[in-house]
Amino acid sequence: MKSLIFFTLLSFTLASWSQDIVSKVTICWDKSSSMEDRDLKKDFSVLENYFNKSKKIEVQLLLFDIEVREKSFTVLKGGWDDIRLELLNVKYDGATVFSDLKEKIKYKDVFVFTDGKRLTENDMILLPPKSIIVNNSVERDVQFLERAALLNSSRLIDIMPTLNDTVKHDSTSVDQNKLGKLKGTVFINNKPSSNTIVTVKGKSESFTTDADGIFSVLAEVGDTLLITNRNNRTLKLIPVEFLSYMKVFLESDIISLDEVTVVEERQQQERLNNGYSTYTKDQLGYEIATIETDEITAIETTPGDVVRNKVSGVDVSTKNSSGVEGGIAQTEIRGRNSINMNANALVVVDGIPINRSGSELDLSTVMYERNIANFNFIDPGNIKKVTVLKGLAATNQWGSAGANGVILITTKTGGATSSQKSIRVDKARLKNNIYDENTELTGPVSSYLKAFEKSKSLEDAYEVYQTLKDINPENNMLYLDAFSYFKSKDKNMASCVISNLWESDPKNIDVLKLLSLAYTSIEDYNLASIINNEIISINPKVVNTHLNQALLLKNQNKPKESLTALLELLNGNSNYGINTSGIYKTLNREVRNLVFTSKDNLHGMDIATKYQNNVTYKVRLVFEWNHPGAEFELQFVNPQNRYYNWKHTNDDNKERIKDEIENEYSLEEFEFSGDNVNGKWIVNALSLQDFKSNNTLPLVLKTTIYKDYGSSLQSKEQVFVHFTKFNEKKNLININVD
Incomplete structure (x- = not known):
């Protein structure tokens, strides 16, 4: 019966077209992964009926997923075998973007074969009036297809029955949200915690976090959540102030009562180790300078680099930055005042004095002999603090050894006790940071990448990928490995491959964040922008997304809009109420760089002087x-x-x-x-x-x-x-x- 209705509707539609002399038609064919199980016989029957209506038809075929590929054919006397063969050989892959079809469609008569599975709420099919939308997939988006047909004054031929169960499930979800569904993630020691119990105080029902630490409870403003985890011996009471996504941070072996606990902290004074004991800065009372761990950068790969140019009156030799000669091994604090010409400062690591470089006068030969100390065993990444003692009084306990000043290095893993007898060297803090490229990198190439690399051509590699996808379509690593392989060879292919993650879970914000990085890396700024907007619509608090979206505006030749967005983030004027302090340095540099690179296109904008000088x-x-x-x-x-x-x-x-x-x-x-x-x-x-x-x-x-x-x-x-x-x-x- 349904087939009869379908062909009756189809014949009526085609008859209305045949009233005119139809010689040109556009066929839009959805080739995304979700269409792989389509019933080709039913789709082909629609085309068969159409092509038999005219003697000659010019056909524009648009094969679309996240991109649109165009091909042209001429059908004479109903002979459409070339088009049939083309459609039989379509490789279904990736996700679907509908909005790009509008600019590609040439003719007023249009067929669109799709299940209507879109990635974002804003994506829409824009068609000429009287177009025909055809679906024969069970897993389709009914509401989207019906709305597209209505807005475009077109007809929908939907061969499959409506999925009432799916619609019912969605409405139930909405009702639960109205009742006050509170979602969140529990972190213990900054890691998502599974099997943590979440209970609304005063209610018997409890909820357990999943493998990702996520929970969902019914609550209302004014309730209190009791969060407990016996394995980590921790609990926390949290008042419910808003029914928004909540992040709960706990530490193991700690009980926290956020509602009632008042914590008074004593002001902490900086404590320094002079090699024998630990004192406060006030107790020492001497001239000192300190370099903290956050002042140590990645390019400072030796202790000498850590100190150089950071403390006035301290001269670190630069003859050889490796530390074998020069570096911290030859550091002068007050200039040469030693009778035997050894003007180098004493270096003390976690309370232990280290032999230093020097030029000693050999009285037997009346010649100076040089000895160069090696400080390569100190890893700058393990340095917690460097303290430079400049005053003579500060080095009294070191006697003449400290006459040229003392450099105290405190490591993150080492330490000294208050008694000199119990001082010990923690060998874990000392490491030979010589890089060996033959042993540093770990892990073999994945089996997927090996299979791609054995292929004789790009087409063969894509065939291998399609075979692997058929075997295990839900393996995320396959799509990431394929993207990594194809991105340097064919960006369009890479873009399509990685979009399978999007197609399978279009509302998963973690998927979207990954995709944003992927598309930006291959300079597909259009898709990256679509994804960023989707992330913001789901969770407007993601700071990186706002930054990347502002930068994308520049890549889309919109420098004024880009600068406005960056300045809003930098000055805290964003409408989303986000905290950008963690990326303040980056924002500042991006504003300066944008002004520098696009100054000719920023006329009329009031730009503060401080942003007009680039670093x-x-x-x-x-x-x-x-x-x-x-x-x-x-x-x-x-x-x-x-x-x-x-x-x-x-x-x-x-x-x-x-x-x-x-x-x-x-x-x-x-x-x-x-x-x-x-x-x-x-x-x-x-x-x-x-x-x-x-x-x-x-x-x-x-x-x-x-x-x-x-x-x-x-x-x-x-x-x-x-x-x-x-x-x-x-x-x-x-x-x-x-």
């Missing part, structure tokens, strides 16, 4: 990642083959990790300047993320490399790298700095 660097590196709070390490290897590790881990950067999760940003940058950075640099990354299954979204890093930053020769390159397992180490970039 310059030989190289600027900006790192972004998809999970705020993700754990990883960046390794910077300098031209002397010494390395420094920037540790983005809960153990080393606990407060920063928490701040990232709370304020939803995930970005850091490093700069290279000065003559001592010239040469070849290697940057690697080590993933410390756990992977629960093949469907878990992995850690993704996008690196933007600016060379000659802030000058007329400025260039930009973007690198996208994903990780497939814990403790995997990959090379990000190799760069020559000059």
